[in-house]
Amino acid sequence: MSKFHLNIKELVQGEFNVNKVNLAFVFQVNCPGCFIYGIPMTNELYKSFKDKVGFIGIATAFEDFEYNNEASLKLLLENRTLVGETKKYYNTNYGVSNYQETLNFPVAFDSMVSSEQFINSGKVELICDAIPNFQDFPEKEKEAVVQKVKEFYSQIPLLAETFTINQLKGTPSFIIFDDNYNVLAHYFGHQNHEILKVKLEDLLKVNLV
Structure with missing residues (x-):
């Protein structure tokens, strides 16, 4: 089971407490779809499950950095x-x-670092470790993959760590994870509220929360 890597500087709003079941809602401030359906749905889920599920909204940035930044997030909040x-x-x-x-839920801004910081921090290895059977690759092949990933990210001046390490496809993204940060479910794009609601209910029954 893959791990959810949560890399934030600090919470901008609220307090995030890790429970047996947790939901991370990843969005961009300059993302209309995140506001049209992502935030309203997360608000509804938070209202229904806040006593049993840990919630955290993560504003990230992989484009349009003049809008997708912590200052814009604070103005929104x-x-x-x-x-x-x-x-x-x-x-x-x-x-x-x-x-x-x-x-209505706790919100943080993604940790933003330069490509140099990212490449030299060991985070590239986390990305590679998520590749199926990566640890079984021959050593030279593993080194080649790591080098290729480093070369790719060296061309991107600024990187959002949570978004990048978890290899998210875009925003909005919804990640459900447990208290050991094991990913229990992952959704990208416009989702039906009922799908996430039922998934959370089922996980809560299993975990007897």
């Missing part, structure tokens, strides 16, 4: 200020520049 494409969508479709919901 403090007074619901929207930016970039998200602001454009709500302004065009609803005539508003501020989000109509609050984020």
